[in-house]
Amino acid sequence: MKTVAPIKIYHAEPLDGTLFFVAQSSTYQPASLEDCELVLYHDLYKDAKQVGKFLKQISEKYKPLGKKVLIFVMLDDESDYGHFDNLILLRVSARASKLRDHEIILPYLWEGREEPYPLSPKSELPVIGFCGLLSKHRKKLVNVFLKSKQVSSDFLVRKKFWGGKPHDKSLINEFFDNIENTQFTLSNRGAGNFSMRFYQVLSCGRIPVLVNTNMLLPFSDKIAWNEILIFEDDAKTCLQRTLQIHEQGLTQELQLKCRQVYDDFLSPTVYFSQLIAEIKHRSLLQVHQTEKNKNSFSGLASHLYKKLFKA
Structure with missing residues (x-):
């Protein structure tokens, strides 16, 4: 990727460990509130009950300063x-048709593999994997592949999310073993309109299979997603596309491309630079002020900069 110039960023509190990819990025340059080009909220926001109130408070706090958050x-x-004119929201779950101009899809950047698995060996039938909770958005896709005699299925169905034990090493190992030992992994959405598994599968160098549920995949203007994985409108078409890839002998080639996309756009070492490049390309850093407010802004900002702001 092209080198992205560093951007001056202010955050009132130390970055939470979940945002490690920001601090490790060469694009990140800490700055004071007065000098920064962008304010960053220091943590992942996870409170669904208070999200509207929280966004309004943050917007109102920084709007007088003319800073994007x-x-x-x-x-x-x-x-x-x-x-919110002055907010840029990164969200994992959203419907593509309702995404606002200031919102960007946030890929799931955690729990990916640093190195991909070796390429899957060739096989008579395409080998399909799935390990997880059989939720309502996954049942039809799983059943279509399970009933097909044209594929070899390796499915481990859990009764709860992560088998009810999200940190159990044996369950985690079974999950990733299932991905490693198959060529394609069913990766439909879960409770939210996104898939953690989708990004994990890419990091493993395997091919995700998922139904498009009005979903926008990240960096869609730069990545030809439909050319490297299976992302179709219904389960039967997903099966047909899987069989087509296998018959054309493209499985290993697409596995390499899946990992390459992960390395170029989605790995923690490159993601933040790609994000800032997209933000700049979409001109989201621009703060629009009316002529009426411009003269009063300078004096007000100078006063507020002297106060302690916490994002």
Whole structure:
């Protein structure tokens, strides 16, 4: 990727460990509130009950300063949060048709593999994996593949999210073993309109299979997603596309491309630079002020900069 110039960022409190990818990025340059180009909320926001109130408070706090605020929202919620001129929202879950101009899809950047698995060996039938909770958005896709005699299925169905034990090492190992030992992994959405598994599968160098549920995948203007994985409008078409890839002998080639996309756009080492490049390309850093407010802004900002602000 092209080198992205560093951006001056202010955050009132130390960055939470979940945002480690920001501090590690060469694009990140700490700055004072007065000198910064962008304010960053220091933590992943996870309180679904208070999200509307929280966004309004942050917007009102920084609007007099003419600063844009970047907020990472980690919620299953697909609701419309409303329009905020001075906020840039990164959200994992949203409906593509309702995404606002100041909102960007946040990929799931955690729990990916640093190195991909070796390429899957060739096989007579395409080998399909799935390990997880059989929620309502996954049942049809799983059943279509399970009933097909044209694929080899390796499915481990859980009764609860992560088997009810999210930190159990044996369950985590079974999850990733299932991905490693198959060529394709069913990766439909869960409670939110996104898939953690989708990004984990890419990091493993395997091919995700998912139904498009009015979902926008990240960096869609730069990544030809439909050319490297299976992202179709219904379960039967997903099966047909899987069979087509296998028959054409493209499985290993697409596995390499899936990992390459992860390395170029989604790994923690490059993601923040790609995000800032997109923000600049979309001119989201620009703060629009009316002529009426411009003269009064300078004096007000000087006064407020002297106070302690906490994002």
